[in-house]
Amino acid sequence: xxxxxxxxxxxxxxxxxxxxxxxxxxxxxxxxxxxxxxxxxxxxxxxxxxxxxxxxxxxxxxxxxxxxxxxxxxxxxxxxxxxxxxxxxxxxxxxxxxxxxxxxxxxxxxxxxxxxxxxxxxxxxxxxxxxxxxxxxxxxxxxxxxxxxxxxxxxxxxxxxxxxxxxxxxxxxxxxxxxxxxxxxxxxxxxxxxxxxxxxxxxxxxxxxxxxxxxxxxxxxxxxxxxxxxxxxxxxxxxxxxxxxxxxxxxxxxxxxxxxxxxxxxxxxxxxxxxxxxxxxxxxxxxxxxxxxxxxxxxxxxxxxxxxxxxxxxxxxxxxxxxxxxxxxxxxxxxxxxxxxxxxxxxxxxxxxxxxxxxxxxxxxxxxxxxxxxxxxxxxxxxxxxxxxxxxxxxxxxxxxxxxxxxxxxxxxxxxxxxxxxxxxxxxxxxxxxxxxxxxxxxxxxxxxxxxxxxxxxxxxxxxxxxxx
Amino acid sequence: xxxxxxxxxxxxxxxxxxxxxxxxxxxxxxxxxxxxxxxxxxxxxxxxxxxxxxxxxxxxxxxxxxxxxxxxxxxxxxxxxxxxxxxxxxxxxxxxxxxxxxxxxxxxxxxxxxxxxxxxxxxxxxxxxxxxxxxxxxxxxxxxxxxxxxxxxxxxxxxxxxxxxxxxxxxxxxxxxxxxxxxxxxxxxxxxxxxxxxxxxxxxxxxxxxxxxxxxxxxxxxxxxxxxxxxxxxxxxxxxxxxxxxxxxxxxxxxxxxxxxxxxxxxxxxxxxxxxxxxxxxxxxxxxxxxxxxxxxxxxxxxxxxxxxxxxxxxxxxxxxxxxxxxxxxxxxxx
Numbered sequence: 158x159x160x161x162x163x164x165x166x167x168x169x170x171x172x173x174x175x176x177x178x179x180x181x182x183x184x185x186x187x188x189x190x191x192x193x194x195x196x197x198x199x200x201x202x203x204x205x206x207x208x209x210x211x212x213x214x215x216x217x218x219x220x221x222x223x224x225x226x227x228x229x230x231x232x233x234x235x236x237x238x239x240x241x242x243x244x245x246x247x248x249x250x251x252x253x254x255x256x257x258x259x260x261x262x263x264x265x266x267x268x269x270x271x272x273x274x275x276x277x278x279x280x281x282x283x284x285x286x287x288x289x290x291x292x293x294x295x296x297x298x299x300x301x302x303x304x305x306x307x308x309x310x311x312x313x314x315x316x317x318x319x320x321x322x323x324x325x326x327x328x329x330x331x332x333x334x335x336x337x338x339x340x341x342x343x344x345x346x347x348x349x350x351x352x353x354x355x356x357x358x359x360x361x362x363x364x365x366x367x368x369x370x371x372x373x374x375x376x377x378x379x380x381x382x383x384x385x386x387x388x389x390x391x392x393x394x395x396x397x398x399x400x401x402x403x404x405x406x407x408x409x410x411x412x413x414x415x416x417x418x419x420x421x422x423x424x425x426x427x428x429x430x431x432x433x434x435x436x437x438x439x440x441x442x443x444x445x446x447x448x449x450x451x452x453x454x455x456x457x458x459x460x461x462x463x464x465x466x467x468x469x470x471x472x473x474x475x476x477x478x479x480x481x482x483x484x485x486x487x488x489x490x491x492x493x494x495x496x497x498x499x500x501x502x503x504x505x506x507x508x509x510x511x512x513x514x515x516x517x518x519x520x521x522x523x524x525x526x527x528x529x530x531x532x533x534x535x536x537x538x539x540x541x542x543x544x545x546x547x548x549x550x551x552x553x554x555x556x557x558x559x560x561x562x563x564x565x566x567x568x569x570x571x572x573x574x575x576x577x578x579x580x581x582x583x584x585x586x587x588x589x590x591x592x593x594x595x596x597x598x599x600x601x602x603x604x605x606x607x608x609x610x611x612x613x614x615x616x617x618x619x620x621x622x623x624x625x626x
Numbered sequence: 627x628x629x630x631x632x633x634x635x636x637x638x639x640x641x642x643x644x645x646x647x648x649x650x651x652x653x654x655x656x657x658x659x660x661x662x663x664x665x666x667x668x669x670x671x672x673x674x675x676x677x678x679x680x681x682x683x684x685x686x687x688x689x690x691x692x693x694x695x696x697x698x699x700x701x702x703x704x705x706x707x708x709x710x711x712x713x714x715x716x717x718x719x720x721x722x723x724x725x726x727x728x729x730x731x732x733x734x735x736x737x738x739x740x741x742x743x744x745x746x747x748x749x750x751x752x753x754x755x756x757x758x759x760x761x762x763x764x765x766x767x768x769x770x771x772x773x774x775x776x777x778x779x780x781x782x783x784x785x786x787x788x789x790x791x792x793x794x795x796x797x798x799x800x801x802x803x804x805x806x807x808x809x810x811x812x813x814x815x816x817x818x819x820x821x822x823x824x825x826x827x828x829x830x831x832x833x834x835x836x837x838x839x840x841x842x843x844x845x846x847x848x849x850x851x852x853x854x855x856x857x858x859x860x861x862x863x864x865x866x867x868x869x870x871x872x873x874x875x876x877x878x879x880x881x882x883x884x885x886x887x888x889x890x891x892x893x894x895x896x897x898x899x900x901x902x903x904x905x906x907x908x909x910x911x912x913x914x915x916x917x918x919x920x921x922x923x924x925x926x927x928x929x930x931x932x933x934x935x936x937x938x939x940x941x942x943x944x945x946x947x948x949x950x951x952x953x954x955x956x957x958x959x960x961x
Contacts, residue, residue: 220729221729221730221733223682224682224725224726224728224729225726227682227685227725228721228722228725228726229722230689231685231688231689231718231721231725232718232722234689234692234693235692235707235714235718237696237703237707238692238695238696238703238704238706238707238708238714239707239708239711239714239715242703242704242705242707242708242773242774243704243773245696245700245703245704245707246700246701246703246704246772247700248700249696249697249700249703249704249920250697250700250920250921250924251924253693253696253697253698253700253920253924254697254924254927254928254931256693256696256697257690257693257694257696257697257698257928257931258928258931259693260686260689260690260693260694261690261931261932261935261936261939262931262935264686264689264690265683265686265690265935265939265942265943266942267682268682268683268685268686269683269939269942269943269945269946270942270946271679271682271683272678272679272680272682272683272946272949272950273679273946273949275678275679276678276679276950277679277949277950280949280950281949320921322772324700324920324921326921326923326924327921327923327924327927330923330927558707558708558711558774559708559773559774559775560708560711560778561777561778563778564711564712564778568711568712568715571715571719572715572719575719575722575723576722579722579723579726582726582730582737583726583730586729586730586733586734589733590733602729602732
């Protein structure tokens with residue numbers, strides 16, 4: 158079995174699979190950690206009970222999502238060694254320290270304060286507890302900083318030399334860390350995480366408003382989430398455009414694949430809206446295109462010449478169809494988010510934010526849009542930089558471990574089975590938590606038999622909370 | 627010259643991170659291993675609650691050990707991970723099950739038993755895999771050039787199975803003495819009883835591994851028994867005997883804290899023994915720490931971070947343990 162398989166292809170499939178599962182959780186927990194910090198700050202500032210109820214409600218969800226992020230993340234940190242050992246040997250001296258700094262400055266910070274954040278409110282008091290929440294939120298952002306720096310260096314390597322053993326060495330750490338694509342990727346990803354979380358929070362709020370539009374908690378969370386969509390979706394589209402221009406400068410071949418530009422255009426390139434990229438024939442079949450618009454977007458001039466993949470040796474082409482389509486899916490999701498943001502703004506201005514069933518249904522339908530956009534965006538950038546792991550310098554086929562295909566195939570199958578079992582269960586528990594509306598006297602993730610099912614009424618819950626204060 | 631010193635400094639840093647991981651995740655993996663011995667739900671809830679606030683931080687040391695190895699000794703990481711392929715994958719999958727069980731078992735009543743089984747299964751698999759990996763490293767791996775050149779089942783030998791079982795016993799002992807410290811009443815009495823059982827088993831395991839190791843390589847024999855090394859190395863078994871005596875006494879007198887910390891000391895001595903056997907190799911008999919060391923500027927760059935941040939990390943980790951100090955009472959939980 159598997160003897161005919163290519164170990165490198167299997168290793169790539171394994172990385173893609175485990176990474177795709179993993180990214181879902183940090184994308185959600187980066188945004189949710191910040192949201193929890195905002196909710197707790199609002200509670201401390203105003204003393205309004207609705208904020209602490211929302212905090213406790215989302216804290217339970219955060220705990221489950223965070224655990225899944227942690228365990229799927231540990232897999233990633235060892236996969237570099239197990240499946241990509243040649244890469245680790247050659248690139249470890251440069252990206253290893255960046256990841257070590259991620260552990261030291263971010264993972265420990267998150268893990269160290271998580272316990273107090275989840276279980277410690279009564280033990281340390283509100284102020285210290287808020288500090289713990291803040292540390293966890295800051296930790297998630299620091300984590301994004303380092304890991305995106307490492308990824309960006311692989312996309313746009315600068316500040317390095319190569320030693321006698323063929324290892325990359327940093328010549329200038331600041332140039333390594335702040336490599337050309339890093340600021341753009343960081344902004345784009347953090348905004349994506351915030352939008353992803355806002356869409357989930359908004360969908361949960363809308364779901365409960367569809368049943369009862371007078372619930373205090375769902376009203377607050379829906380309004381906050383829609384503000385985020387209104388304000389951040391346009392910023393994100395702008396940030397994405399800037400990121401694209403940066404890619405055009407440093408990884409033009411990726412842009413050619415995203416745009417489906419097999420041919421060079423001397424007098425202005427079209428924008429291909431849709432079509433079927435045909436890698437073998439080197440053309441886009443059934444293309445629907447707008448003349449000159451590609452040059453307008455990328456070069457801000459209708460007649461600007463644009464090189465195509467015909468200027469690049471075929472062995473350096475990324476898989477065009479995947480890059481082309483994943484990019485369109487991401488952009489489509491972004492436009493839908495913009496539409497939701499604008500629609501909600503309109504309803505807000507008309508004073509019907511909590512009454513428009515159409516808006517609420519739209520918001521519920523958009524719950525997974527952030528995750529889809531994040532996955533599609535990462536597929537675009539990672540498939541689009543193929544066939545290299547370190548762009549232009551180290552090829553993917555020269556990065557893998559000297560492993561036999563059956564070893565990689567067996568572990569891939571094991572990961573698929575385990576992840577589907579574990580993360581399906583996790584999703585069900587998350588959806589179950591979200592299906593119940595937040596109520597007065599909401600409990601945090603207390604590790605006791607679920608008291609709610611014993612039939613505590615909201616009034617009794619409020620009394621418990623009053624007694625505790 | 628500076629490069630040589632740095633390699634030793636980093637060997638100690640990585641060894642420190644791995645040791646902290648072993649003792650901290652050791653007791654919570656140990657609780658997982660002991661889970662079937664506590665079939666009652668209320669006992670299991672208490673056991674879970676003793677580590678719920680800290681398990682995630684404990685596991686972060688494993689990420690530091692792996693990430694630090696890649697950064698400071700990339701060649702060793704690149705050779706060892708493919709050599710330990712199967713145990714590593716099994717460990718990771720075990721940690722997935724055991725990690726999510728911490729949260730999932732509170733989110734369901736119907737399926738709680740399934741996640742309890744996942745907690746036990748994940749814990750024991752991860753522990754076995756770590757112990758086997760340790761044995762596989764000690765017995766050495768086949769290296770050609772800068773790559774692992776063996777097969778994907780080379781790690782499986784009677785010796786690696788022995789070290790795997792030994793670590794399961796060791797973690798179970800850590801878990802049992804942790805429970806002695808963190809619980810009370812009938813639960814603590816049973817933890818005392820289990821501490822006795824696993825301490826005796828652990829002494830047997832230490833003896834077995836110690837006797838088997840010198841037969842792996844003649845270098846190990848010389849390291850331990852050649853004159854004048856033996857003057858120094860003989861201190862280790864002597865110290866083990868002293869700690870064991872103290873541990874037996876603390877169990878007999880039913881002390882709360884001593885059994886756990888003395889077990890930690892036992893782990894530290896066993897760990898020092900490993901270091902004596904391996905030094906200066908990071909892949910025994912193939913690659914030394916100097917050959918595997920990352921370029922000087924990578925090691926220096928990270929040294930700043932380690933020097934500044936590890937004390938800070940130890941500080942706030944200690945604070946988190948302090949917040950949740952004392953005995954965990956049944957039914958109190960963390961509200």
